[in-house]
Amino acid sequence: MFVDKAKIYVKGGKGGDGLIAFRREAHVPEGGPAGGDGGRGGNVVFRVDEGLRTLVDFRYNKHYKAPSGEKGRNKGRHGADAEDLIVRVPPGTVVIDDDTQEIIADLTQHGQEVVVARGGRGGRGNMRFVSPANTAPRIAENGDEGEERWLVLELKVLADVGLVGFPSVGKSTLLSVVSAAKPKIGEYHFTTLSPNLGVVDVGDGRSFVMADLPGLIEGAHQGVGLGHEFLRHVERTRLILHVIDMAATEGRDPFEDWQKINDELRLYSEKLAERPQLIIANKMDMPGAEEHLALFKERLAELGRDEEIFPISAIAKKGLQQVLYRVADLLEELPDTPAAAEAAETAERKVYKYEPKDDMSFTVRRENEYFVVDSPGIERFIKRTNFSSYEAQLRFGRILRKMGVDQELRRKGAEDGDIVRIGDFEFEFVEND
Template sequence: MKFVDEAFIDISAGDGGNGCVSFRHEKYKEFGGPNGGDGGRGGHVYAVADPNLNTLVDYRYSRRHDAGRGEHGMGSDMFGAMGHDIVLKMPVGTILSDVETGEVLFELLVPGEQIMIAKGGDGGFGNMRFKSSINRAPRQKTPGWPGEKRSLKLELKVLADVGLLGMPNAGKSTLISAISNARPRIADYPFTTLHPNLGVVRVGPEQSFVVADLPGLIEGAAEGAGLGHQFLRHLQRTRLLLHLVDIAPFDGADPVAQAKAIAGELKKYDEGLYKKPRWLVLNKLDMVPAEEREARVKDFVKRMRYKGPLFQISALTREGCEHLVQAIYQHVHAQQVAEQPVTEVDVRFAGGPADEQ
């Protein structure tokens, strides 16, 4: 299925039903009084975060979504029925913003989360509502209120703890297939990955994190070159970036120049994204003779002037992958703990002010 991370929809909540003007008409009961009921409420439009969805492709071809209108009120004190609600299922991580203003209105961040994105109109009052001691036969009624109507832009940003980035053919798909349950397409040519792939990495019982493999970046990506620029937004919600570098490019390119080019594209696209924790991972060590590895790695670090965490792996043979996975989990887990709110505990000591009478 083609990956679609952006769509536009028009939604319309149901209008409320009109109130009714009616009077009791029964034999031998003159001046029976008003009995016109209220109109029914219009249907609401809800959005729900469905963890089983990973694209917005359904909304690329189905743009209009209308909830039901409330029924009009009737005589004999009968209120109109409510209009039917509609529920739009969307992937977790979907952002809903107003098309005209660009304002972000809603975000679906929690699986199963349901929010009302358009409120149905209230029903109008029937004439029984206007009955009083001085107005025994009211003929007033009110129309139903219109439902909310919106034009929305849907934008999907995948929710992953770790994002993989690098040049095309750096080995990102091979790595995610080696450490997670994802099975992306892998080939020996660049741009094999055409859409993000998510994989769950299980470290132990109830210990896991989510990793995202994005299409490869090239120079000029921030300005729209290549495929990866379309998906840079997905890195904005990650806790950690893994920058994969091919230590032995088949075309003889300089790994340092490639790594600096990717870092430059991140900075051009989003300063906040550039400042995220980013670890360098030197991949394809199996392509380098064992006696040359240490010298080549030292040369890379020296010319890159890199002082952060550095990992040396071979995604194909899985050499060094276990150490990398453990380090990632420790980092992600520490951030999760730091993000949890601190609950205040009320501690009272015997004999203190709280115990004084």
């Protein structure tokens, strides 16, 4: 089973809670605070594993949650940080944020890693809240929640050479005779519904990876037929072998086939249209193939084109060695996979770095009987606050007053006893003189 697209949920681990503790040693009267900080939650990390070829594992396991950090300890000891959750993905995986459609990373190299969901930071223990006014605080913070998001994974096959062409032109047969790959072959359209890879041994010590890709039809650049699922994989190839049924066994004109496929490549991506290409005139053992090939060359010449054409018969295994030598020679001349190089640059630019920002700016609005305070920073502050501690409640109120939240609520018309909502947290507004 070949799966080249998946949607999954990832969540970083929660940070460990800070601890409220005091020294209790003999001969140390009125020991001071000794509660340590909580540990960091684990990150969710994608790591490329060249042994994987599909995204099939993500079809059955769609949720990935990293472990939480350890709670702070007494005697000022820090809770242990959680281990990262390593998720293995195949080379060629593109990671996309489902909400923003931003490309987070394009993973092409074995061992390459990207953090896709950061773990929450640990909460501070009561040692961190000591002040001249409060030498024995009973305040500790909860750990932050880890980042969570839905991701779309797309796999683009990594191959040196890609076989393109209309359905039933002989791409699968060609791959099967020049490599050990065993693609499905049949006398009907769309026999190949997913990419097949094969390692081709040229015979002179050189080798390369060839991909038999699903057949194209008109409108593929708009998603018609297998459309984008096909073209996504062509992007990764260094060289295109354009296979044409030169015997016109399906009743189509070989030259028009060649033009239509190239139009689809160009409409999908100008860079793809510029990719080096060889024309493979297949089925030359069939009646009428020689006449069609001569006409094909004439029409190419009328356009001023001088593409290399290789007459072959994949099923009869004729003319193949010449093609393999030429492909190997071209691959030595060509730079590294253009799309792979672009992907590496994209990965460097796009590797996601999540750092929570405590932007405490806020707005206040009226919503039916509620007054709603909108502020991601204050919401995070609420989650860190342990409201079972009276001192923590007082600290929370002081900070909101210092920020001007109380004043803004009054300006919006809040009175004693009105309900104020911040995120999922609700409390009564109390007017203090």
